[in-house]
Amino acid sequence: MDKNNERECNEDLIRERRKCNFNIEELTNIVDGGKARTARRREIQRLLINDPEFLDEIPQDYMSHEDRYSNELRKSAHLMQKLADQESGHDIHQDIGALTGILKDGNPLMVHLSMFIPAILGQANSEQQEKWLGRSLRNEIIGTYAQTELGHGTFVRGLETRATYDPTVEEFVLHTPTITATKWWPGGLGKTCNYCVVMAQLYTQGRCYGPHPFIVQLRDEETHRSLPGITLGEIGPRLGLNSNDNGFLKFENHRIPRTNMLMKHSQVLKDGTYVKPLHNKLSYGTMMLVRVGIVGACSRSLQYAVTIATRYSAVRHQSEIVPGQPEPQILDYQTQQYKVIPQIASVFALIFSARSLSKIQSSVTAKLKDGNTDLLPELHSLSSGLKALSSSDASWGVEVCRLACGGHGYLASSNLPRTYTGTTCAITYEGENTVLLLQVARYLIKSYRSIGKETGASSVSYLADQTSLASSSSSFSNKALVQAFKLSALSLVAEAEARLQKLCDMGQEFYHAWNYCSVLLLKCAEAHTRYYICEKYEQTVDSLKASEGVKNVLQSLCRLYLIYHITLTHGDFLKCGALTPRNIAVLEGEMCDLLAVLRPQAVSIVDAFDIPDELLGSTLGCWDGNVYQRLYDEALKSPLNKTDVPDAYYKYLLPLMKSSL
Numbered sequence: 001m002d003k004n005n006e007r008e009c010n011e012d013l014i015r016e017r018r019k020c021n022f023n024i025e026e027l028t029n030i031v032d033g034g035k036a037r038t039a040r041r042r043e044i045q046r047l048l049i050n051d052p053e054f055l056d057e058i059p060q061d062y063m064s065h066e067d068r069y070s071n072e073l074r075k076s077a078h079l080m081q082k083l084a085d086q087e088s089g090h091d092i093h094q095d096i097g098a099l100t101g102i103l104k105d106g107n108p109l110m111v112h113l114s115m116f117i118p119a120i121l122g123q124a125n126s127e128q129q130e131k132w133l134g135r136s137l138r139n140e141i142i143g144t145y146a147q148t149e150l151g152h153g154t155f156v157r158g159l160e161t162r163a164t165y166d167p168t169v170e171e172f173v174l175h176t177p178t179i180t181a182t183k184w185w186p187g188g189l190g191k192t193c194n195y196c197v198v199m200a201q202l203y204t205q206g207r208c209y210g211p212h213p214f215i216v217q218l219r220d221e222e223t224h225r226s227l228p229g230i231t232l233g234e235i236g237p238r239l240g241l242n243s244n245d246n247g248f249l250k251f252e253n254h255r256i257p258r259t260n261m262l263m264k265h266s267q268v269l270k271d272g273t274y275v276k277p278l279h280n281k282l283s284y285g286t287m288m289l290v291r292v293g294i295v296g297a298c299s300r301s302l303q304y305a306v307t308i309a310t311r312y313s314a315v316r317h318q319s320e321i322v323p324g325q326p327e328p329q330i331l332d333y334q335t336q337q338y339k340v341i342p343q344i345a346s347v348f349a350l351i352f353s354a355r356s357l358s359k360i361q362s363s364v365t366a367k368l369k370d371g372n373t374d375l376l377p378e379l380h381s382l383s384s385g386l387k388a389l390s391s392s393d394a395s396w397g398v399e400v401c402r403l404a405c406g407g408h409g410y411l412a413s414s415n416l417p418r419t420y421t422g423t424t425c426a427i428t429y430e431g432e433n434t435v436l437l438l439q440v441a442r443y444l445i446k447s448y449r450s451i452g453k454e455t456g457a458s459s460v461s462y463l464a465d466q467t468s469l470a471s472s473s474s475s476f477s478n479k480a481l482v483q484a485f486k487l488s489a490l491s492l493v494a495e496a497e498a499r500l501q502k503l504c505d506m507g508q509e510f511y512h513a514w515n516y517c518s519v520l521l522l523k524c525a526e527a528h529t530r531y532y533i534c535e536k537y538e539q540t541v542d543s544l545k546a547s548e549g550v551k552n553v554l555q556s557l558c559r560l561y562l563i564y565h566i567t568l569t570h571g572d573f574l575k576c577g578a579l580t581p582r583n584i585a586v587l588e589g590e591m592c593d594l595l596a597v598l599r600p601q602a603v604s605i606v607d608a609f610d611i612p613d614e615l616l617g618s619t620l621g622c623w624d625g626n627v628y629q630r631l632y633d634e635a636l637k638s639p640l641n642k643t644d645v646p647d648a649y650y651k652y653l654l655p656l657m658k659s660s661l
């Protein structure tokens, strides 16, 4: 689509774009993380969208279960080949964002890229990397990450798969002792992968040392047949991601060499002696890494959904605001603005916190190389909290965007249903959100109780700021609003700690008290993580070197985000005295003013997300706004429209209609 050719574009969208008062390209660079990143993303996307191999012969929704898998595997394999053919020197994981939308519904090689290779990088020692990293990067072997079992996903310590060391032949025996020990869910496990990283309980010298990672060959490298002692299969249709072959796996006393235990952090020596790691949760490192990646991935899903909803809201006319006047664009309704524009604001919140988290991860990783694990708990807490809030915010945001598109948003061709199912899964996988938030709460309570001890963990240093509890601010600057979030989080943590202590003082065991307070603890974790996001948003926008137009837009979006979230949880702000009822009323009024300020810029802001139509894949969100023709053309692709009278009519309807004659 030629974006300079206004003749092909919907009139409303032309008018919207003429209202733009900032530099779109500059905002695009901010979204991408710099000019060079924008250029790289566009280069990759051009390479993909001009390639006919990525086209589907018929829309996926009309394909059989097998054809969907096969079609997506064809495209995934082609994509991997294309990326491998690219000039070297690029980190494929940096480029993952650029691929959003090219593979439509959970591709079979995703976990190879996002977990198997990272597991080798993070858990294998240098000899093991020598053996498996190059081969997996060259796609000579394809792997997955097999941790979850039928009986246990959340509680990793409860996994039942065993890896028992046999020193006489220097091998581990992998075994699935019960039906509940069957590995269940791993992406690509069913039919695609020939290797995997398996998390299994390590037994040596008669003792269990807990879950550890092992690399296991699953299928013959020539015939692709499952190896003896291994049962593999696919788990069946899911809410979404149905082009993937999420699988199951059972071991029947399957033997692997000792050197297949991934030994970067802990080892089993030839005689069976166990050498423990520097920190006993280092074997959970792959999960932590992916949690960080999920924050960025969620921001991208939301960019897709809100681009669709915003453009559609500009094109769609319905009802009337002024009686008897022409039907307005639905974007003119304040309630529609309230659905869509906070989601735009949310995109930037997620982008900026993903970037901040990623920096922290790099510095923790660098420290780990020197054997320093001090900041691992801080990274665990932040990555857990941000994974949880980003996935729930984005899922809710995508759903709101679908609702904002009325009936047409329910159509597969809008691409909103698939965007939703592809986002909401992140609430569950890589650590179910409630469970991760309770990990954050655990860290908060522990940090609160150790106030005064220097831990170097900056995200919780505010818990020591007891004086702020008594002070409510009369100023309404963005910084002051962030302070209000801080106060709310601090007061919730203080309340939860006091409640826990009271129950313990009354004679309850700590773990029962914990369970009894866990709804409140969840709120603490959410408030703490929200405060983190708000603080990063405010700081990033404040310190940004940008033109006035871009800065104004981002300031307004940031302010909208802060006020929107205050209004959603205003009870917490009132309860701790951070804000008064009057303050809340004033802020609610200001939120509506901000919606009005941002409304004329909304289409241009989503244009700055710069998502090509071919990747957006939506009848409602296309750049030219030619919505109705696209809806009609897509409907014509339904196989039911191949004939006027379907066979089913003769088989079922006709006999029914004639039965009473």
Ligand SMILES: CCCCCCCCCC/C=C\CCCC(=O)SCCNC(=O)CCNC(=O)[C@H](O)C(C)(C)COP(=O)(O)OP(=O)(O)OC[C@H]1O[C@@H](n2cnc3c(N)ncnc32)[C@H](O)[C@@H]1OP(=O)(O)O
Pocket (backbone or CB within 6 Å): 093, 096, 110, 111, 113, 114, 115, 118, 145, 147, 148, 153, 154, 155, 156, 157, 187, 281, 282, 284, 285, 287, 288, 289, 290, 292, 293, 294, 297, 376, 377, 380, 428, 429, 430, 431, 432, 435, 436, 439, 442, 443, 446
């Ligand atoms: C490379 C970038 C790619 C980006 C791409 C993004 C898109 C990705 C698409 C991928 C597609 C699909 C992927 C899906 C894959 C999966 O789902 S894999 C399976 C994931 N499973 C889980 O996440 C399980 C969740 N459960 C857990 O993590 C643990 O069981 C849990 C942390 C909940 C508890 O562990 P326990 O061992 O029971 O620990 P506790 O007793 O609760 O706590 C003891 C202390 O340990 C601390 N802890 C826990 N985890 C960590 C950690 N990772 N690091 C550091 N510390 C940790 C905990 O805080 C306790 O500390 P304390 O004693 O309080 O001081």
Ligand SMILES: Cc1cc2nc3c(=O)[nH]c(=O)nc-3n(C[C@H](O)[C@H](O)[C@H](O)COP(=O)(O)OP(=O)(O)OC[C@H]3O[C@@H](n4cnc5c(N)ncnc54)[C@H](O)[C@@H]3O)c2cc1C
Pocket (backbone or CB within 6 Å): 111, 144, 145, 146, 147, 148, 151, 152, 153, 154, 155, 184, 185, 186, 187, 241, 246, 425, 428, 429, 430, 431, 432, 434, 435, 438
């Ligand atoms: C699309 C998809 C892809 C996946 N891919 C992979 C993969 O590649 N590899 C892999 O190994 N796994 C994979 N998984 C599995 C995934 O990691 C698990 O489903 C996830 O970790 C949740 O575990 P669970 O299913 O055991 O849920 P459960 O833990 O059984 O959760 C059920 C309910 O119990 C609650 N609950 C559980 N424990 C607690 C607690 N301690 N405190 C309070 N509430 C609790 C939860 O909050 C939830 O409401 C995938 C899952 C999905 C949906």
